[in-house]
Amino acid sequence: MPIFVITGANRGLGLxxxxxxxxxxxxxxxxxxxxxxxxxxxxxSLKSNGATLHIIECDTGSQDSIAAFSKQVTSxxxxxxxxxxxxxxxxxxxATHWQTSLTLTAESLSNHMNVNVxxxxxxxxxxxxxxxxxxxxxxxxxxxxxxxxxxxxxxxxSAAYSISKAALNMLTIHQANNLKGQGVVVVCVDPxxxxxxxxxxxxxxxxxxxxxxxxxxxxxxxxxDSGRFFVYDGSEKGW
Ligand SMILES: NC(=O)c1ccc[n+]([C@@H]2O[C@H](COP(=O)([O-])OP(=O)(O)OC[C@H]3O[C@@H](n4cnc5c(N)ncnc54)[C@H](OP(=O)(O)O)[C@@H]3O)[C@@H](O)[C@H]2O)c1
Numbered sequence: 001m002p003i004f005v006i007t008g009a010n011r012g013l014g015l016x017x018x019x020x021x022x023x024x025x026x027x028x029x030x031x032x033x034x035x036x037x038x039x040x041x042x043x044x045s046l047k048s049n050g051a052t053l054h055i056i057e058c059d060t061g062s063q064d065s066i067a068a069f070s071k072q073v074t075s076x077x078x079x080x081x082x083x084x085x086x087x088x089x090x091x092x093x094x095a096t097h098w099q100t101s102l103t104l105t106a107e108s109l110s111n112h113m114n115v116n117v118x119x120x121x122x123x124x125x126x127x128x129x130x131x132x133x134x135x136x137x138x139x140x141x142x143x144x145x146x147x148x149x150x151x152x153x154x155x156x157x158s159a160a161y162s163i164s165k166a167a168l169n170m171l172t173i174h175q176a177n178n179l180k181g182q183g184v185v186v187v188c189v190d191p192x193x194x195x196x197x198x199x200x201x202x203x204x205x206x207x208x209x210x211x212x213x214x215x216x217x218x219x220x221x222x223x224x225d226s227g228r229f230f231v232y233d234g235s236e237k238g239w
Pocket of ligand 1: 007008009010011012013014033034035038058059060061062090091092093115140141142143190191192193194195196197198199200203
């Protein structure tokens with residue numbers, strides 16, 4: 001009876017996680033969306049697929065919203081000691097892709113750090129009691145967060161996004177170290193360049209392939225994998 005928590009589940013890769021997991025009736029999925037007053041049609045339409053589904057509000061850019069979300073998670077699960085098997089920190093933004101290091105603004109960097117780094121940090125903090133031996137935390141990063149990769153490319157734009165994903169990678173290692181004693185496995189995963197609103201139509205991967213590969217990778221993780229940086233296909237990525 002695995003329990004999954006997914007942030008940013010209403011569209012894109014988060015919704016694809018939900019779609020694939022929803023066909024297994026033994027799964028319980030807590031799908032978080034920025035606002036319950038948004039369009040939840042895609043999530044609702046998968047409700048009859050078999051899995052047990054709860055749709056909860058969580059704006060990962062708001063500390064208050066994340067705190068309120070955690071109370072609902074605890075209530076749905078039936079107590080703070082109930083284990084979450086997979087926490088998928090998927091929600092993320094690339095809101096100023098045109099900015100380079102030469103045009104980067106404090107406002108943009110702060111916004112990306114808040115949603116892409118502090119969001120996953122706070123989410124783990126408030127759900128810590130549910131993260132127990134064998135739990136997996138996945139921070140959805142990007143190839144653009146890899147220093148090794150960016151050094152080989154002529155990437156000019158998406159400065160705030162790229163910097164925030166590199167910070168998310170470092171957060172992953174801190175979380176892995178801090179949760180090692182509890183037996184929790186924390187990894188960051190690059191989904192590849194995927195056809196979503198963020199990835200755009202020029203992307204090379206279909207959502208099905210990226211998320212299918214990622215779920216296989218996440219299900220096969222061992223305790224010694226904690227603190228590692230993976231690609232969706234299970235290969236390891238250079239930092
Ligand atoms: N697609 C790619 O090629 C690619 C490549 C590398 C990494 N990624 C990463 O994969 C993750 C998912 O990306 P995607 O391609 O699915 O992007 P997307 O199509 O733009 O979807 C982003 C999701 O994140 C949610 N989100 C954004 N800010 C939020 C907030 N403050 N609170 C709650 N939810 C929030 C969005 O909710 P709303 O609908 O409310 O905005 C939406 O559900 C991101 O972390 C992204 O950086 C994607």
